[in-house]
Amino acid sequence: GENVEQHPSTLSVQEGDSAVIKCTYSDSASNYFPWYKQELGKRPQLIIDIRSNVGEKKDQRIAVTLNKTAKHFSLHITETQPEDSAVYFCAAGQGGSYIPTFGRGTSLIVHP
Amino acid sequence: SAVISQKPSRDICQRGTSLTIQCQVDSQVTMMFWYRQQPGQSLTLIATANQGSEATYESGFVIDKFPISRPNLTFSTLTVSNMSPEDSSIYLCSVVPGASTEAFFGQGTRLTVV
Numbered sequence: 001g002e003n004v005e006q007h008p009s010t011l012s013v014q015e016g017d018s019a020v021i022k023c024t025y026s027d028s029a030s031n032y033f034p035w036y037k038q039e040l041g042k043r044p045q046l047i048i049d050i051r052s053n054v055g056e057k058k059d060q061r062i063a064v065t066l067n068k069t070a071k072h073f074s075l076h077i078t079e080t081q082p083e084d085s086a087v088y089f090c091a092a093g094q095g096g097s098y099i100p101t102f103g104r105g106t107s108l109i110v111h112p
Numbered sequence: 113s114a115v116i117s118q119k120p121s122r123d124i125c126q127r128g129t130s131l132t133i134q135c136q137v138d139s140q141v142t143m144m145f146w147y148r149q150q151p152g153q154s155l156t157l158i159a160t161a162n163q164g165s166e167a168t169y170e171s172g173f174v175i176d177k178f179p180i181s182r183p184n185l186t187f188s189t190l191t192v193s194n195m196s197p198e199d200s201s202i203y204l205c206s207v208v209p210g211a212s213t214e215a216f217f218g219q220g221t222r223l224t225v226v
Contacts, residue, residue: 032213043204043217044155089154091215099145100208100215104154 002027004092006103014111019080021106023090024072030092033066033073034100038087047088048075080110114139114209118218125195125225132191133221135205140185145206146178149220155204161188195225 003026013019025033034049050057050064050073057064061080066073073092077084087107091100115138125131135144143162147155158178159167167180181189192199205218 034214036215043219044215045217046214049213093213099143099157099160101157102155107152 002030002092002101004090004101004103006090006106008106009104010107010109012109012111013080015080015082017080019077019084019108019110021075021088021090021108022072023074023092023103024070025092025101026071027092027094028068028071029094032093033064034091035062035064035075036089036091036102038089038105040086044089077108080108082110082112084108085110113212113214114141114207114216116205116207116216116218118205118221120221121219122222123224125223127196127225129195130191130193131195131223132189133203133205134189135187135218137186137207137209139209141207141209142185143208144182144188145208145215146180146188146190147204147206149202149204151202158190158203192223195223197225199223200225 006023031052036044037047038044048059048062048064050066061078063076087105089105090103093100117136146158149155157170158173159169161167161180161182163182163185179191202220202222204220206215208215
């Protein structure tokens with residue numbers, strides 16, 4: 001089955017800095033890579049995703065990159081704000097019959 | 113998209129008792145997933161619940177401890193049986209509706225066993 005590794009487990013930045021979270025996956029058949037944000041006491045929610053036919057996707061201050069050869073993908077958040085503080089989960093799986101495998105999560109803390 | 117109503121949102125239970133958690137989805141979905149999330153940790157898949165068949169459990173989770181029902185395409189329950197303090201955690205249900213690949217989650221049940 002799929003195995004997803006996520007680093008770092010905790011990331012502390014100053015407001016305005018950039019934050020990068022990295023994940024690796026094991027199953028070369030995986031073709032869908034979403035990122036979820038979970039604010040304290042709330043449910044995880046999708047913030048951005050990428051499919052294996054593209055190398056980068058951007059949505060305002062967040063972007064995701066994918067390197068299929070190396071089997072890793074990353075979340076980039078620019079100009080971080082205190083409201084970006086949350087736990088971020090990466091996931092990998094195969095579209096169609098999709099059961100996501102989640103990384104262990106990264107607790108992002110943005111200091112004002 | 114999918115809207116999931118999960119209840120109870122939290123409970124405090126005595127060891128040795130059982131708690132049943134319910135999830136209701138606003139649309140029909142083939143698979144529903146049950147996760148456990150311990151404080152500060154990731155989402156651990158307990159089982160996949162399919163309508164009309166037995167649930168599929170992940171390694172480390174067994175039906176006697178976590179029986180699941182899936183009576184129709186919009187509803188599922190997870191029971192945490194014979195609870196011990198080690199079962200204290202947040203339990204979440206999740207669905208991936210239709211041809212979508214986005215997972216939607218219930219609001220979670222925070223369980224404390226004393």
